[in-house]
Amino acid sequence: MSHDHHGAAHLLGDDVPAVLLLGRPNAGKSSVYNRLTGADAKVGNFPGVTVDILSADLRLPSPAPAVRVLDLPGVYSLDVALDPGTDEGVARAFLDRVIADGTRAVVVQVLDASQLAAGLGLTRELLARPLPLLVVLTQRDVLASEGRALSVEAVEAALGVPVVAVNARDPGSRDAMLAAIAALVQGAHRPAERPAPAWDAAALAARAIRDADVVGAEALRRRARTDQLDRALLHPVAGPVIFLGLMVGLFAAVYAVADPVSTALDAAVQGLGGLAARPLGRGLLGSFVTDGLLGGAGTVLAFLPQIVILTAAMELLDASGYLARGAFLIDGALRPFGLGGRAFVPMLTAHACAVPAIAATRILRDPRERLTVILVLPLLTCSARIPTYGLVLAAFFSGRPVLQAALFVALYLAGLAAAVLVSLVLRRSATKGRRLPLVLEMPAYRSPDLRAVARACYVAGKRFVRDVGTVILVCGAALWVLLHVPAPGAPADPHPTGASAMERSVGAAVGRALEPVTRPLGFDWRINVGLLGSFGARELMVGTLGVISGIEDADERPGPLATRLRTAQDAHGRPRYTARTGVALLVFFVFACQCMSTLAAIRRETRSWRWVIFVTVYTYALAWVAAFVASRVAGLLGLG
DSSP: OOOOOOOHHHHTOSSOOEEEEEEOTTSSHHHHHHHHHOOOOOOOSSTTSOOSOEEEEEOOSTTSOOEEEEEOOOOSOSSSOOOTTSHHHHHHHHHHHHHHHTOOEEEEEEEEGGGHHHHHHHHHHHHTSSSOEEEEEEOHHHHHHTTEEEOHHHHHHHHOSOEEEOOTTOTHHHHHHHHHHHHHHHTOOOOOOOOOOOOOHHHHHHHHEEEOSSOOHHHHHHHHHHHHHHHHHTOTTHHHHHHHHHHHHHHHHHHHHHHHHHHHHHHHHHHHHHHHHHHHTTSHHHHIIIIIIIIIIIHHHTTHHHHHHHHHHHHHHHHHTHHHHHHHHHHHHHGGGTOOGGGHHHHHHTTTOHHHHHHHGGGOSSHHHHHHHHHHGGGSOOGGGHHHHHHHHHHHSTTOHHHHHHHHHHHHHHHHHHHHHHHHHHHTTTTOOOOOOOOOOOOOOOOOOHHHHHHHHHHHHHHHHHHIIIIIHHHHHHHHHHTTSBOTTOOOOSSOOHHHHHHTBHHHHHHHHTHHHHGGGTOOHHHHHHHHHHTTOTTHHHHHHHHHHHHHTTTSOOOOHHHHHHHOBOTTSSBSSOHHHHHHHHHHHHHSOOOHHHHHHHHHHHOOHHHHHHHHHHHHHHHHHHHHHHHHHHHHTTOO
């Protein structure tokens, strides 16, 4: 089975019939795709999850030929003029290309039966296209749990096309869909022009869905429970307060719960380094293994628990259906700043990683709003910043867990506040444009699939470990080399040590060249080297400081990196770094776009270097000013 993410020419380049999955966001389309093909596309409760075209080859029951299933991005309408860079624009352009080229294809519309009237508008538009159509009704189990019955016959009679009702989680549903698709493919021909359907969507939905003859007590309780939850969670005043409190509690818990585990992992890495140093000694080879490899990648690896716990928390909120409600709650708060509730989805995704979040902006129908969101996403705190936050908080605010958690939450809120304020400035200047109303279905409350949550955590953890084991490991090794290679013109040292050799290295020379700019922030050449390294991967800030500290403290008993930073002294015996330095570094990391991958994603989505340069300049300027102010305020507060 093959999976592609390329253009129409590549996906439809052979004579294999195409099965095009189309549907409104959150209709269950990705679940149907996964059930049909055995793939593992991301399934979510808000639009923008499928931001590209997924494909998989599929065998149908004999004698039907093999087909290629294409999962197109979610689309509300095919008859509205749209930016070709958006999800809906991609889906419409692909469908138009299939029709224009005469490609042998059938369309499978995935329609949420619990939102039947809303989805029939897209059905009407598909019936006007010259392609065979199959309608797959999902959420049959949701209707049943609510005490409502679905008449497939009534829908089929009104539409005049085959209709199948399924539960995407039921393995038996796959056979029903395969049989219906096979029948459609075998008789696939371009249908003649069909008259405009005469049915009324609301009336058809009323006929097709009715209360069951006997409504169970559990269904009645479920309805009442849902109504009670929505009255509280969607209340115009209490709803946003609850949502904000939940988000604050979530991020505070990430730090409070994961910190002890990270401390234990850090201690284990230090212990491993000590074991490796015994047979290797403190020569170049021993230093390379303990300082360059374990000191870099191993130190970053200690922050794996924060990544996994944050992923689990967000997946649980997503799977429950609450995040979609968050979009409605946030819509009113974002509108004064020129954004809508749909912008909440990529902005939330950016708290995991800005790169997929930038791609997720394709759900925004207004091209100017989309550009605005792309330009502010780097300000939101992604998971790659967590290692640096955790290290600095542990180094300078240890023993004060309440303060640590409060600062951790404040860093997230600072990034969000900056993104919203910058979006206000952009919408009034560089990206001025229209604002479309929010259109989004409210999914039913659901019990999270714990296996799916565990799989998401596994994928996130695996990706983090892979990055640590590849990019960060290689960069840590390269940094070790740069910290041992003497800079041109460096004076010879008659009694060289690891620390003195590093002081005369190429890496140190580069870091010192930046000190005139960063000295007002309290940064020395060591932090500067970390900032340069973290441009390739934000986690490298921690890895870089781990390598430098390991080389400088080679003759001392190794300890946690946070402790070494807190106790480090300069040549005069004074603390090299203080809490004031830590505050400035945290604030700098909140605003600076320390990520090459994010800039590459901006270039890909905007197709312009202009906006890449703009993001780089404004985020670093904002980071310097904010860090300078934070450093001065910290000094006034006596953080020294």
